[in-house]
Amino acid sequence: MSTQRPMVEVRGARKSFGAVEVLRGIDLSVDRGQIVAIIGPSGSGKSTLLRSINHLESLNSGEVWLDGVQVNQPLHGQAFERHINKVRQQMGMVFQHFNLFPHLTVLENISMGPIILKGMTKSDAHALAHSLLSKVGLADKIDAYPSRLSGGQKQRVAIARALAMQPKVMLFDEATSALDPELVDEVNAVMKQLAAEHMTMLIVTHEMRFAGEVADRVLFMDGGVIVEEGPPGDMFRAPQKERTRTFLKKYLSA
Amino acid sequence: MQGLDFTVVAPYWDLLLIGAWWTAVLTVSAGALSFVGGILFAVTVLYAPKIVAYPVRALMWVFMGTPLLLQLFLIYFGLAQIGIDIPALAAGIVGLGLHFAVYNADIIRAGIVAVDVGQTEGARSIGFGKWQTLRHVVIPQAIRNTAPPIGGNLIALLKESSIVSVIGIAELVHSAQLAISETFRPFEFYITAAALYYILNLVLEAALRLFERHVEASR
Numbered sequence: 001m002s003t004q005r006p007m008v009e010v011r012g013a014r015k016s017f018g019a020v021e022v023l024r025g026i027d028l029s030v031d032r033g034q035i036v037a038i039i040g041p042s043g044s045g046k047s048t049l050l051r052s053i054n055h056l057e058s059l060n061s062g063e064v065w066l067d068g069v070q071v072n073q074p075l076h077g078q079a080f081e082r083h084i085n086k087v088r089q090q091m092g093m094v095f096q097h098f099n100l101f102p103h104l105t106v107l108e109n110i111s112m113g114p115i116i117l118k119g120m121t122k123s124d125a126h127a128l129a130h131s132l133l134s135k136v137g138l139a140d141k142i143d144a145y146p147s148r149l150s151g152g153q154k155q156r157v158a159i160a161r162a163l164a165m166q167p168k169v170m171l172f173d174e175a176t177s178a179l180d181p182e183l184v185d186e187v188n189a190v191m192k193q194l195a196a197e198h199m200t201m202l203i204v205t206h207e208m209r210f211a212g213e214v215a216d217r218v219l220f221m222d223g224g225v226i227v228e229e230g231p232p233g234d235m236f237r238a239p240q241k242e243r244t245r246t247f248l249k250k251y252l253s254a
Numbered sequence: 255m256q257g258l259d260f261t262v263v264a265p266y267w268d269l270l271l272i273g274a275w276w277t278a279v280l281t282v283s284a285g286a287l288s289f290v291g292g293i294l295f296a297v298t299v300l301y302a303p304k305i306v307a308y309p310v311r312a313l314m315w316v317f318m319g320t321p322l323l324l325q326l327f328l329i330y331f332g333l334a335q336i337g338i339d340i341p342a343l344a345a346g347i348v349g350l351g352l353h354f355a356v357y358n359a360d361i362i363r364a365g366i367v368a369v370d371v372g373q374t375e376g377a378r379s380i381g382f383g384k385w386q387t388l389r390h391v392v393i394p395q396a397i398r399n400t401a402p403p404i405g406g407n408l409i410a411l412l413k414e415s416s417i418v419s420v421i422g423i424a425e426l427v428h429s430a431q432l433a434i435s436e437t438f439r440p441f442e443f444y445i446t447a448a449a450l451y452y453i454l455n456l457v458l459e460a461a462l463r464l465f466e467r468h469v470e471a472s473r
């Protein structure tokens with residue numbers, strides 16, 4: 001396993017918004033099939049790190065690699081545009097606020113990527129959408145518009161939409177933070193199913209219990225750096241750093 | 255003083271209907287041009303490089319700041335003088351279309367800006383390019399959200415289309431004037447023309463309502 005190249009690699013990532021440095025030198029390597037949970041207080045840079053991986057934020061310095069290909073290649077203009085569009089097709093991103101397309105049905109939301117970007121035939125794309133919807137338990141919603149769905153259903157459709165591109169890695173940016181508590185489990189169940197299928201995943205989350213159940217590794221970020229990382233058992237039971245202990249105490253007692 | 259007598263309209267009914275037909279043709283073609291042009295103007299002003307965006311914005315200012323009548327004269331008579339001879343109907347469609355495209359562009363521009371940035375991020379994260387995102391995700395939503403004011407402009411365009419009678423297009427007002435010149439009965443013919451405009455507008459409004467209801471399904 002050690003000779004295998006990592007699926008996702010971040011080297012020396014730095015990012016500032018104006019005078020505020022949000023990422024202050026992040027190094028991270030995620031193996032194929034590994035599931036990494038990123039935890040930390042608001043403003044710690046965990047979402048920015050995730051968004052930098054598929055270049056929704058561009059780093060000030062540092063490199064991001066996906067399966068041996070540099071994501072933030074030093075290309076310009078149209079050349080970079082072509083490159084990044086190709087790379088993003090290989091990464092699924094799931095957002096806190098779902099970002100489904102409200103003017104399209106569930107079926108169209110899921111199938112438009114494969115049809116337009118991969119040149120898949122309509123019937124193949126629709127069959128794919130159907131099977132993905134069955135997987136997330138929403139086959140009966142295939143013709144619904146997103147506005148008719150609950151938050152949990154929207155997020156499951158959003159996951160199906162990302163999976164339709166057959167990505168190498170899935171990035172979850174607080175996928176359950178906007179959901180009513182009783183809807184969180186149905187989304188977590190889908191993520192657990194992906195974990196069981198050995199999908200490589202980076203999960204930014206505030207849910208320590210879920211992180212503990214699903215992740216192979218937990219990263220604690222604060223102030224734009226990775227303070228501490230380890231297997232969930234060690235991280236939650238015996239964190240080494242004082243900063244981690246304080247943070248976890250607040251969360252686990254809540 | 256003459257009494258009102260609408261029987262004078264009957265022999266000219268065909269003429270008026272042909273006029274109404276051309277009004278409909280003008281509205282549909284200039285309306286389509288104003289819609290497509292509105293989208294193109296809006297996208298250009300928002301996303302094109304400055305060297306393109308600024309001249310387009312200036313052109314829009316000219317169209318917004320001068321009377322439609324003058325624009326029609328310029329397109330039809332002015333361009334003919336410098337050797338660009340455009341048929342009256344085409345000049346009318348282009349003049350009306352561009353005039354209302356400018357107003358639509360303002361509305362659509364605001365509609366595009368108002369689409370949540372998450373929509374763009376959602377599309378880009380799948381791998382859609384800038385233009386694909388605009389075309390498949392942002393603009394369709396901007397159009398849906400601005401359908402009522404754009405529809406309002408279309409209704410205004412239908413009524414304003416009467417102005418192209420001045421460059422000799424045989425639309426409804428022009429037909430009415432022709433009939434009046436033979437019968438000297440302005441009141442009856444203008445009232446009849448007004449009724450026909452009203453009917454055309456009812457049809458147009460019904461079509462717009464149908465579209466809006468279709469859009470409502472996705473809300």
